[in-house]
Amino acid sequence: MRRLLQMGAVALAMIIVIGHAQGEAASTVRTVGISRKGNQLVVSVGLQDLFGPRDVERLLSGFSTRVLIRVALLRDGVSEPVATATRLAEVVYDLWDEKLRVRLSASKASTSQTLVVSTAQAAVDAATSLAGFAIADADTLDGLSPYHLSVRADLNPISDELVTNVRRWLSHPSGHGRAGSADSFFGSFVSVFVNPRIDDSERMLQVTSQSFLLSEGRSP
Numbered sequence: 110m111r112r113l114l115q116m117g118a119v120a121l122a123m124i125i126v127i128g129h130a131q132g133e134a135a136s137t138v139r140t141v142g143i144s145r146k147g148n149q150l151v152v153s154v155g156l157q158d159l160f161g162p163r164d165v166e167r168l169l170s171g172f173s174t175r176v177l178i179r180v181a182l183l184r185d186g187v188s189e190p191v192a193t194a195t196r197l198a199e200v201v202y203d204l205w206d207e208k209l210r211v212r213l214s215a216s217k218a219s220t221s222q223t224l225v226v227s228t229a230q231a232a233v234d235a236a237t238s239l240a241g242f243a244i245a246d247a248d249t250l251d252g253l254s255p256y257h258l259s260v261r262a263d264l265n266p267i268s269d270e271l272v273t274n275v276r277r278w279l280s281h282p283s284g285h286g287r288a289g290s291a292d293s294f295f296g297s298f299v300s301v302f303v304n305p306r307i308d309d310s311e312r313m314l315q316v317t318s319q320s321f322l323l324s325e326g327r328s329p
Contacts (some may be wrong), residue, residue, distance in 0.1 A: 141258055141318035149217075149243040150250065150323070152180060156237040156262045159314040164264060168209060168229040174200040176236040177263045177310070182245050185255040185320055192245035198236035211235040217243040237262060250323055258318035263310035 142153035159176065168174055176198040181190035195216040202209050209232040214221040224235050250256070 137316055139260075139316040139318060141260070141316075143258075143318070143321050144241075145247050145323075146241060146243070148246055148248050150182070150245045150247040151241045151243050152258060152260075152318075153240050153242065154238075154260060154316075154318075155234075156239075156260070156314055156316070157233055159237055159262045159264050159312060160233050161312070164312070165229045165233055168200055168232055169202050171202050171204055174236075175265050176200070177266050178237075178239065179261045179263075180239070180242070180244050181259045182250075183257055183259060184251070185257060190259075191250065191256070194242065194244040196239070196242065200232050200236055215242070247323060252323045255320045255322055257320045259315070260318070261313065261315045264312040266310045 139154065144151055144153075156178065164174075178196045178198075180194045182192045183190050193216075197214045199212045199214075200209055201212075207227075209226050209229065211224040211226065211232050212221055213224070213235070226232050226235060244258070
């Protein structure tokens with residue numbers, strides 16, 4: 110009887126582990142808000158799970174924290190992105206004012222934006238949430254083809270060269286973020302989705318959206 114109970118416990122543990130693993134795999138697919146604002150296709154998604162509890166606490170240390178989010182729009186069944194967009198968030202805690210400043214720079218925005226928040230969690234939300242984030246000119250896209258998004262968020266990119274290139278590209282995004290641009294950084298931007306490297310940053314989160322049709326504004 111004891112052996113049967115032990116075997117049952119092992120079997121139950123295996124079911125739990127398998128279920129947990131399947132849950133982790135499923136979490137890479139995330140429902141993303143897709144809409145049209147003027148002539149722009151915009152996305153809304155939260156990536157707060159990029160941060161762990163210690164990462165949140167570290168925001169109050171006074172050291173700068175960076176969050177780099179890269180979004181690629183792909184036609185289903187095609188690996189080459191149709192369009193891409195980037196946003197860099199830089200979070201710094203002001204020890205004197207006891208406030209956190211979140212500076213947001215985006216590839217499709219002409220100027221950066223600075224938010225002042227009171228809590229570390231509010232800073233995480235600001236740095237990891239895309240709300241009405243422009244990713245492509247909707248008028249140039251095929252309204253009858255299904256598309257999906259690949260979204261990658263990096264916490265504290267380790268390479269200073271990467272951050273420098275991001276800042277330069279955000280200031281002067283040659284090719285306006287379109288595939289086929291001659292800009293060398295854009296080439297590396299595309300390749301990161303094909304062959305992502307974990308050691309590019311302290312932590313990486315990559316998710317894929319549901320498929321959607323632009324003509325109907327819903328999943329096919």
